[in-house]
Amino acid sequence: MLGKLTIDALPFYSGIAMAGALVVVSGVLGVAALVTWLGRWRYLWSEWLTSLDHKRIGIMYVTLALVMLVRGFIDAMMMRTQQAVALDSDGYLPPGHFDQIFTSHATIMVFFVAIPFLTGLFNVVVPQQIGARRLAFPFMNSVSLWLTAAGAALVMSSLVIGKFSTAGWNAYPPYSEAQFSPDVGVDYWIWAILVSAVGSMLTGINFLVTIVKRRAPGMRLMMMPLFTWATLCTSILMVFAFPALIVAASLLGLDRYLGMHFFTDGDGGNVMNYVSLFWIWGHPDVYILILPAFGIYSEVVATFSGRRLFGYESLIYSTAAITALSLVVWLHHFLTMGSGADVNAFFGQAAPLIAIPTVVTIFDWLFTMYRGRVQFTVPMLFTLGFIVTFVVGGMTGALLAVVPVDIHDTTFLVAHFHNLLIPGALFGYFAGYQYWFPKAFGFRLEEKWGRRAFWAWIVGFCLAFIPLYILGFMGMPQHLNRYYTPGWQPYLIVAECGAFFILCGIIFLAVQLATSIRDRAALAVPTGDPWDARTLEWATASPPATYNFAVVPHVNGIDSWWTMKQAGTAARKPGQFHDILMPDNSGTGVVLGAMSFVFAFAMIWQIWWLAAVGALGIFAALLSQTFRDHAEHRIPASEVEAIESRRILAPALVSGAPT
Amino acid sequence: MTDAVISSGHDDETAAEAAERALDEKTFGFWIYLMSDAIIFALLFATFVVMSHNPAAGSASHTLFRLPDTFAKTILLLASSTTLGCSTAATATGQRWRTLAWLGATFLFGLGFVTMEISEFYGMAVAGAGPWRSGFLSAFFTLVGTHAIHVSIGLVWIVLSGCEVTSRGLNPFVVSRLYRLGLFWHFLVIVWIGIFSFVYLPEIL
Numbered sequence: 001m002l003g004k005l006t007i008d009a010l011p012f013y014s015g016i017a018m019a020g021a022l023v024v025v026s027g028v029l030g031v032a033a034l035v036t037w038l039g040r041w042r043y044l045w046s047e048w049l050t051s052l053d054h055k056r057i058g059i060m061y062v063t064l065a066l067v068m069l070v071r072g073f074i075d076a077m078m079m080r081t082q083q084a085v086a087l088d089s090d091g092y093l094p095p096g097h098f099d100q101i102f103t104s105h106a107t108i109m110v111f112f113v114a115i116p117f118l119t120g121l122f123n124v125v126v127p128q129q130i131g132a133r134r135l136a137f138p139f140m141n142s143v144s145l146w147l148t149a150a151g152a153a154l155v156m157s158s159l160v161i162g163k164f165s166t167a168g169w170n171a172y173p174p175y176s177e178a179q180f181s182p183d184v185g186v187d188y189w190i191w192a193i194l195v196s197a198v199g200s201m202l203t204g205i206n207f208l209v210t211i212v213k214r215r216a217p218g219m220r221l222m223m224m225p226l227f228t229w230a231t232l233c234t235s236i237l238m239v240f241a242f243p244a245l246i247v248a249a250s251l252l253g254l255d256r257y258l259g260m261h262f263f264t265d266g267d268g269g270n271v272m273n274y275v276s277l278f279w280i281w282g283h284p285d286v287y288i289l290i291l292p293a294f295g296i297y298s299e300v301v302a303t304f305s306g307r308r309l310f311g312y313e314s315l316i317y318s319t320a321a322i323t324a325l326s327l328v329v330w331l332h333h334f335l336t337m338g339s340g341a342d343v344n345a346f347f348g349q350a351a352p353l354i355a356i357p358t359v360v361t362i363f364d365w366l367f368t369m370y371r372g373r374v375q376f377t378v379p380m381l382f383t384l385g386f387i388v389t390f391v392v393g394g395m396t397g398a399l400l401a402v403v404p405v406d407i408h409d410t411t412f413l414v415a416h417f418h419n420l421l422i423p424g425a426l427f428g429y430f431a432g433y434q435y436w437f438p439k440a441f442g443f444r445l446e447e448k449w450g451r452r453a454f455w456a457w458i459v460g461f462c463l464a465f466i467p468l469y470i471l472g473f474m475g476m477p478q479h480l481n482r483y484y485t486p487g488w489q490p491y492l493i494v495a496e497c498g499a500f501f502i503l504c505g506i507i508f509l510a511v512q513l514a515t516s517i518r519d520r521a522a523l524a525v526p527t528g529d530p531w532d533a534r535t536l537e538w539a540t541a542s543p544p545a546t547y548n549f550a551v552v553p554h555v556n557g558i559d560s561w562w563t564m565k566q567a568g569t570a571a572r573k574p575g576q577f578h579d580i581l582m583p584d585n586s587g588t589g590v591v592l593g594a595m596s597f598v599f600a601f602a603m604i605w606q607i608w609w610l611a612a613v614g615a616l617g618i619f620a621a622l623l624s625q626t627f628r629d630h631a632e633h634r635i636p637a638s639e640v641e642a643i644e645s646r647r648i649l650a651p652a653l654v655s656g657a658p659t
Numbered sequence: 660m661t662d663a664v665i666s667s668g669h670d671d672e673t674a675a676e677a678a679e680r681a682l683d684e685k686t687f688g689f690w691i692y693l694m695s696d697a698i699i700f701a702l703l704f705a706t707f708v709v710m711s712h713n714p715a716a717g718s719a720s721h722t723l724f725r726l727p728d729t730f731a732k733t734i735l736l737l738a739s740s741t742t743l744g745c746s747t748a749a750t751a752t753g754q755r756w757r758t759l760a761w762l763g764a765t766f767l768f769g770l771g772f773v774t775m776e777i778s779e780f781y782g783m784a785v786a787g788a789g790p791w792r793s794g795f796l797s798a799f800f801t802l803v804g805t806h807a808i809h810v811s812i813g814l815v816w817i818v819l820s821g822c823e824v825t826s827r828g829l830n831p832f833v834v835s836r837l838y839r840l841g842l843f844w845h846f847l848v849i850v851w852i853g854i855f856s857f858v859y860l861p862e863i864l
């Protein structure tokens with residue numbers, strides 16, 4: 001009746017695991033109780049969960065990312081603490097638990113922090129940057145969101161019911177096969193990945209079509225803002241890369257569920273096939289995470305230097321070149337399928353090639369700043385922090401290619417990886433979050449705590465990862481849950497201190513958010529353009545009306561909002577308003593996500609009847625949506641006019657509603 | 660609800676224009692989806708090619724595949740492609756019942772294909788050559804099975820489209836969906852030709 005699910009699935013075996021489970025359960029119950037107490041369920045459902053408005057979907061994505069960042073960080077903190085104390089002793093974590101944690105940390109950070117964060121920023125910003133009123137497929141967008149959320153929910157449930165995978169975030173066989181990992185951990189990993197990978201693939205299709213088909217009249221490709229360019233390139237990579245992840249996880253699943261022999265030891269299995277499949281996705285994925293951050297840095301640098309980006313076209317070509325090179329490595333892994341291609345190729349030959357466009361990009365930013373008057377706002381600080389750490393990190397990356405000592409599979413690699421992903425991706429998303437927050441909510445984030453958060457993050461990052469570079473040279477392997485070399489411990493304690501700084505960074509971000517909400521009246525941005533910015537997304541109200549643009553602007557160059565301001569046409573009230581068609585809300589996306597969760601959960605625990613229920617639910621939800629052609633409502637011109645006149649006459653009123 | 664007076668102007672999108680644009684976007688998006696699906700098939704092909712060098716414990720494949728069956732399946736699928744083409748032609752000239760009739764024929768051919776596929780799989784499994792037998796057979800079943808699942812989804816889609824054509828007639832939305840159904844189906848035929856030439860032919864020859 002309940003498949004493999006028994007009372008033993010509850011974490012009574014370990015106090016720490018029990019505590020984790022209790023935190024998750026009480027967190028969920030707490031939020032539910034709060035919403036009930038505030039009487040906000042209906043509001044939440046009809047204004048947010050079922051919304052097909054890309055801004056709201058974007059905000060929900062970013063919220064998911066921030067929540068999961070906390071979870072992923074707690075995992076990191078636990079690992080750092082374990083390694084700081086586990087000299088000649090067991091530390092406080094049993095080995096199996098440590099392995100679960102480093103698997104879940106990496107899985108969460110990559111799939112449920114980085115991806116939702118960048119997708120959320122795409123959602124909030126890109127349609128407005130290209131002068132569109134909506135995405136090409138608003139319903140599919142909601143499906144992507146809820147599939148991603150379902151994947152995240154699966155990882156979170158593994159804390160409470162059963163265990164997570166111990167096979168590392170890339171789940172390499174044969175260890176991840178049923179023979180060596182018979183419990184449900186790897187199945188949790190597989191289904192969380194599958195569900196969210198489908199969501200990401202749909203996101204890629206959605207933004208690709210939107211950017212190709214929905215740009216404002218006159219906006220040619222070479223006039224698009226750099227963040228839009230980054231989104232376009234990222235979407236292409238998503239469409240190419242995620243199928244490989246879907247195939248890799250599915251075949252692993254077939255091995256585990258049906259006893260097939262894709263990656264088993266013996267019986268004609270081939271482990272290297274998995275490695276190739278994984279990196280066909282994994283290699284471009286590094287750029288899927290980094291390119292959006294580069295796009296954000298470009299916008300931030302231009303705005304806060306108060307001038308047009310230096311080398312605008314070369315920045316576009318660099319973005320395109322990075323994309324093209326990732327597709328080349330994609331092809332490379334494809335063509336060398338199964339032959340045990342060097343999966344660290346990136347750290348070797350490919351790195352110098354990619355370095356060229358990266359260096360061009362960084363020089364363009366530096367020249368832009370050099371010629372401009374730089375304002376050191378929080379987004380700008382994150383950008384500068386990135387440039388410094390990334391340049392240093394890049395040089396250590398070059399070291400990897402030349403040094404004779406074998407530092408593969410050491411903590412050097414861990415440090416290098418995080419150098420790519422924390423300054424190279426996460427700082428970018430933070431910059432974007434600070435930069436576009438007033439766009440989404442109508443008030444700025446307060447600066448003081450933002451600065452403190454930045455310094456805590458950057459100091460914490462250096463303290464946490466520089467020791468790992470050194471330990472790598474000293475030969476410390478990654479994934480150690482205990483060790484017997486006293487010389488390592490001081491470095492690991494420093495790294496632990498770094499983690500505490502990062503903890504402060506996270507707390508400061510929370511404080512910043514709280515105080516900014518409290519002081520939102522003082523921080524309001526009535527004109528909607530607090531930074532005197534350049535690109536089109538600032539031409540709408542902040543927060544924007546559902547339809548973004550009452551009148552779709554005509555574009556004839558880059559930095560079109562800036563041009564409009566210079567020409568004095570920015571503040572001109574449109575002479576005429578029109579009816580606007582906007583998509584209706586739909587609860588189907590939520591249902592699809594929920595049913596996917598049910599289906600995946602049932603498959604994990606092999607509760608077949610429940611899986612059937614989930615599958616039927618998915619089918620029914622799809623069916624109810626497929627044949628709806630008129631899922632739109634008309635906003636009458638008079639209403640548009642009313643909204644717009646409120647915006648111009650009393651802008652403070654509009655921005656005073658920051659819920 | 661409409662304020663017709665202030666709603667005429669250059670950037671105003673009429674409902675018809677909006678619908679047309681939406682259909683155009685859907686078609687474009689569907690092409691991209693097909694591309695990513697093609698990548699999935701390409702990866703399964705590549706996996707199959709790598710695995711086929713190593714049949715391990717499984718029986719050698721030329722004793723497993725039967726030429727007449729494979730040939731019949733190919734004919735069925737090609738026939739379904741043709742009938743679907745006829746259906747599209749009928750749609751283009753607005754002939755609702757002809758569209759339906761040809762859709763029905765396509766469904767029957769497709770159903771025949773899937774039935775033969777299932778019986779082939781069943782026969783192999785019973786003969787001790789199931790997918791759990793060896794890496795080679797896993798790859799074979801997964802590649803061909805993924806194709807068969809796609810065809811089955813296509814069959815469900817045909818039934819739904821049939822109901823829709825019956826009840827709603829050939830309005831632009833229905834026509835656009837039929838067009839995408841056609842893309843999907845012909846795509847699957849192309850994949851099958853790949854399977855036929857890379858999986859079956861080398862073993863039979």
Ligand code: HEM
Pocket residue numbers: 073076077079080102105106107109110113114168169411413414417418421422425426464477478479480499502
């Ligand atoms: C916020 C501070 C972070 C800290 C303190 C931290 C710490 C760690 C630690 C201790 C490990 C285990 C290393 C080992 O096995 O020896 C690890 C692994 C990993 N982390 Fe983080 N991490 C952080 C943020 C991130 C972020 C933001 C990402 C991705 C976006 C990320 C991705 C990964 C990945 C992919 C691995 C696995 C590496 C491997 O298996 O080689 N981490 N991290």
Ligand SMILES: [Cu+2]
Pocket residue numbers: 279283329333343344345346
């Ligand atoms: Cu690679």
